[in-house]
Amino acid sequence: xxxxxxxxxxxxxxxxxxxxxxxxxxxxxxxxxxxxxxxxxxxxxxxxxxxxxxxxxxxxxxxxxxxxxxxxxxxxxxxxxxxxxxxxxxxxxxxxxxxxxxxxxxxxxxxxxxxxxxxxxxxxxxxxxxxxxxxxxxxxxxxxxxxxxxxxxxxxxxxxxxxxxxxxxxxxxxxxxxxxxxxxxxxxxxxxxxxxxxxxxxxxxxxxxxxxxxxxxxxxxxxxxxx
Amino acid sequence: xxxxxxxxxxxxxxxxxxxxxxxxxxxxxxxxxxxxxxxxxxxxxxxxxxxxxxxxxxxxxxxxxxxxxxxxxxxxxxxxxxxxxxxxxxxxxxxxxxxxxxxxxxxxxxxxxxxxxxxxxxxxxxxxxxxxxxxxxxxxxxxxxxxxxxxxxxxxxxxxxxxxxxxxxxxxxxxxxxxxxxxxxxxxxxxxxxxxxxxxxxxxxxxxxxxxxxxxxxxxxxxxxxxxxxxxxxxxxxxxxxxxxxxxxxxxxxxxxxxxxxxxxxxxxxxxxxxxxxxxxxxxxxxxxxxxxxxxxxxxxxxxxxxxxxxxxxxxxxxxxxxxxxxxxxxxxxxxxxxxxxxxxxxxxxxxxxxxxxxxxxxxxxxxxxxxxxxxxxxxxxxxxxxxxxxxxxxxxxxxxxxxxxxxxxxxxxxxxxxxxxxxxxxxxxxxxxxxxxxxxxxxxxxxxxxxxxxxxxxxxxxxxxxxxxxxxxxxxxxxxxxxxxxxxxxxxxxxxxxxxxxxxxxxxxxxxxxxxxxxxxxxxxxxxxxxxxxxxxxxxxxxxxxxxxxxxxxxxxxxxxxxxxxxxxxxxxxxxxxxxxxxxxxxxxxxxxxxxxxxxxxxxxxxxxxxxxxxxxxxxxxxxxxxxxxxxxxxxxxxxxxxxxxxxxxxxxxxxxxxxxxxxxxxxxxxxxxxxxxxxxxxxxxxxxxxxxxxxxxxxxxxxxxxxxxxxxxxxxxxxxxxxxxxxxxxxxxxxxxxxxxx
Numbered sequence: 001x002x003x004x005x006x007x008x009x010x011x012x013x014x015x016x017x018x019x020x021x022x023x024x025x026x027x028x029x030x031x032x033x034x035x036x037x038x039x040x041x042x043x044x045x046x047x048x049x050x051x052x053x054x055x056x057x058x059x060x061x062x063x064x065x066x067x068x069x070x071x072x073x074x075x076x077x078x079x080x081x082x083x084x085x086x087x088x089x090x091x092x093x094x095x096x097x098x099x100x101x102x103x104x105x106x107x108x109x110x111x112x113x114x115x116x117x118x119x120x121x122x123x124x125x126x127x128x129x130x131x132x133x134x135x136x137x138x139x140x141x142x143x144x145x146x147x148x149x150x151x152x153x154x155x156x157x158x159x160x161x162x163x164x165x166x167x168x169x170x171x172x173x174x175x176x177x178x179x180x181x182x183x184x185x186x187x188x189x190x191x192x193x194x195x196x197x198x199x200x201x202x203x204x205x206x207x208x209x210x211x212x213x214x215x216x217x218x219x220x221x222x223x224x225x226x227x
Numbered sequence: 228x229x230x231x232x233x234x235x236x237x238x239x240x241x242x243x244x245x246x247x248x249x250x251x252x253x254x255x256x257x258x259x260x261x262x263x264x265x266x267x268x269x270x271x272x273x274x275x276x277x278x279x280x281x282x283x284x285x286x287x288x289x290x291x292x293x294x295x296x297x298x299x300x301x302x303x304x305x306x307x308x309x310x311x312x313x314x315x316x317x318x319x320x321x322x323x324x325x326x327x328x329x330x331x332x333x334x335x336x337x338x339x340x341x342x343x344x345x346x347x348x349x350x351x352x353x354x355x356x357x358x359x360x361x362x363x364x365x366x367x368x369x370x371x372x373x374x375x376x377x378x379x380x381x382x383x384x385x386x387x388x389x390x391x392x393x394x395x396x397x398x399x400x401x402x403x404x405x406x407x408x409x410x411x412x413x414x415x416x417x418x419x420x421x422x423x424x425x426x427x428x429x430x431x432x433x434x435x436x437x438x439x440x441x442x443x444x445x446x447x448x449x450x451x452x453x454x455x456x457x458x459x460x461x462x463x464x465x466x467x468x469x470x471x472x473x474x475x476x477x478x479x480x481x482x483x484x485x486x487x488x489x490x491x492x493x494x495x496x497x498x499x500x501x502x503x504x505x506x507x508x509x510x511x512x513x514x515x516x517x518x519x520x521x522x523x524x525x526x527x528x529x530x531x532x533x534x535x536x537x538x539x540x541x542x543x544x545x546x547x548x549x550x551x552x553x554x555x556x557x558x559x560x561x562x563x564x565x566x567x568x569x570x571x572x573x574x575x576x577x578x579x580x581x582x583x584x585x586x587x588x589x590x591x592x593x594x595x596x597x598x599x600x601x602x603x604x605x606x607x608x609x610x611x612x613x614x615x616x617x618x619x620x621x622x623x624x625x626x627x628x629x630x631x632x633x634x635x636x637x638x639x640x641x642x643x644x645x646x647x648x649x650x651x652x653x654x655x656x657x658x659x660x661x662x663x664x665x666x667x668x669x670x671x672x673x674x675x676x677x678x679x680x681x682x683x684x685x686x687x688x689x690x691x692x693x694x695x696x697x698x699x700x701x702x703x704x705x706x707x708x709x710x711x712x713x714x715x716x717x718x719x720x721x722x723x724x725x726x727x728x729x730x731x732x733x734x735x736x737x738x739x740x741x742x743x744x745x746x747x748x749x750x751x752x753x754x755x756x757x758x759x760x761x762x763x764x765x766x767x768x769x770x771x772x773x774x775x776x777x778x779x780x781x782x783x784x785x786x787x788x789x790x791x792x793x794x795x796x797x798x799x800x801x802x803x804x805x806x807x808x809x810x811x812x813x814x815x816x817x818x819x820x821x822x823x824x825x826x827x828x829x830x831x832x833x834x835x836x837x838x839x840x841x842x843x844x845x846x847x848x849x850x851x852x853x854x855x856x857x858x859x860x861x862x863x864x865x866x867x868x869x870x871x872x873x874x875x876x877x878x879x880x881x882x883x884x885x886x887x888x889x890x891x892x893x894x895x896x897x898x899x900x901x902x903x904x905x906x907x908x909x910x911x912x913x914x915x916x917x918x919x920x921x922x923x924x925x926x927x928x929x930x931x932x933x934x935x936x937x938x939x940x941x942x943x944x945x946x947x948x949x950x951x952x953x954x955x956x957x958x959x960x961x962x963x964x965x966x967x968x969x970x971x
Binding site for chain 2: 009010012013015016019020032048049050052053054055108109110111112113138140142202204205207210211212
């Protein structure tokens, strides 16, 4: 199992996710955004941060980086792609995931622990979860307000593509548990094929007791087990 | 070629030089300076760059010893050994005046500047802190400033990927016209990978790296060295504009350049831009430089030599490159999409020669520009302020008694000075780098030292009301409180950086405050063995309404040798004993009770016995490190009652009640509950540890006893207070958000 962490100019969670991947035996390497090949990798991770400063629109410039053509190509081949925060934004800009991430409804950056309910535990990113239904994982974003029109939303629902929703600790999906105004409390979605996942919460920040939660480990465990 | 104005005394005065300083300059050069030279000396001899009115006092601070690797003032930031071949590098700096006229950019570039101070030494920033002061939130302008400053700090730090983990914020009328924005950065570097801000080696090329040079921020250093008034609004063009994305590239490129071993020295361009970086590097290397300004990449055409030398455009570095390694430097810059240009070379002769459009526009001796060299140094007149006698008078007995202490507790928790700053720190990415072990909202924050099982506890502290009432003791308390906050987490205090925010030093009463406060800092730092690694002086914090409170902000770093010592401030375990360490006296001078309930800022600040403080801290640290204690919190603003409420509420997800009981004290109950006596802690510990804790504190000669038990969903302080946690929590967590939402 080998994983690639794509580094864009302005990525700033690349080192964090690298450490998390290494911790769970996913053998990470950094891949600079100007490179053009992802040959030999079984997993591609687009980390959080502010690629190109999020200038213009989060992810809007990064999608034109040379490596993105290759990311699209390997995604179509079925290689797993995980986009976290800014990575999720880039995946929607690149057309690998539907919808868009708008500015938070309250127009402020928000960093805190949230709870997400796992809506689909049969993806390669969530299969190790077992009985645990809610995860405590931090968010940190200014543009995490997921939007999709009614048609796309219906498709996502029908295809069981909504993987995480913001919820209370006991799993209630309520407006009060929604930290950014996302439609239907959506915190993470997967493509129809089931190999490209985008999520706003940062699982790499929740992999050891010292940091306050270990719930992020399930994402990495799942990826290892389902390889 | 621009036609440069003829330099004369009048022009020199307009540049902020005094008549004596201008005469000194004439003598130094033996001729009339060129316009560019006048610009160079006016910024280098400004208060901001020269520390001319503060350096004599600063030299009295303990600036070496302990684990210090670099003494204060030697490099851009202090360097302290933390073992394993690693050092922590940290510094605090003010950006008050820019933030007063343009809060968003002022604060953002304040963060950017202090980040560069740290990474220019080769250290990767792992934590950011700040210390903020504003006028009261019922004023729309103050809300605008507060909101803009928080957004500015957030957008810059978040984009850069450095967690903003701790800070402090106070609201007082004296800051209405002149808010304070102090930013601090903490970085980690291997001993053998540090870089110095020095130039040497004849013929070595000099590079400018990063953003292009524009007209922004010209005379920013001079702006920082004058009082704010109605005309200051017109200074907005003096405020620099930040580009955190470029800073992130510059950070990565700088660390890569340093690790590649291709540099002789590197210095960030902050105040006074190219002027300051080139003269300081040359002066430190006892050499000179030739600069050709035509080669400086410009953001706008038609800039003059004067403007290029004085521009404070952000996100730029000046690097002296080892000859023969130019290609490597250029390749690294290209990788990070950064511009770089060779703009000159090092020369043996100790002179800075500047050419532009084929002409020599400046030729100055670097040594005479800089602090510690020929920059002017003054001993200012100090006189005890007359207000002190007036405000120090306080007859506690004359205050009407409090009938409902519970209501007062709610009132204090709803004071923006005490209320949770959650609204603020949730806008900061405080978890990036995945190393924040103690999140904001407690005492000090703790970040892990990457790759080790060690942690750094970091905090900023200053109760300026105390310093206003008693400059010397108030400053001592600022150091003691910072150390207390660090100790509560299980860390041993290592060293401090300070940001000294004062009024106009030419006013003897202001200078008295400054001199006394610095003396107090020195005494406390010596007693607590926390040397000063460096810092920043910000004078002229005055508006037409007067000077701000003297505000010597302390940034402190402590070391957890082992992260298993990590201890939170909030109660953890129902059934635990609650311990009160330290003694309570009727000390209400400068207290939050007096301010919030009685509307007064009067009295003398609380007593502080530095020896007792040190022994108490040692005992608490020993209790923590022996594993006897589950939580530790210091007693500060609002006294015992507020501290107990905080211990109940600070774990917002799992608030825990408390029931404590006191016998009738020998003073009014409200004095006992809300006194701000120093050297006190609230601990929680399992009942099984009772005997050991008794022995430990007894041997240390410290007063400490169990006062009650953790548990339930109320805070009960018998016989006076019984309140539901929900009610306390609503006030504590919502006060600031509510005030800021009203403003829209």
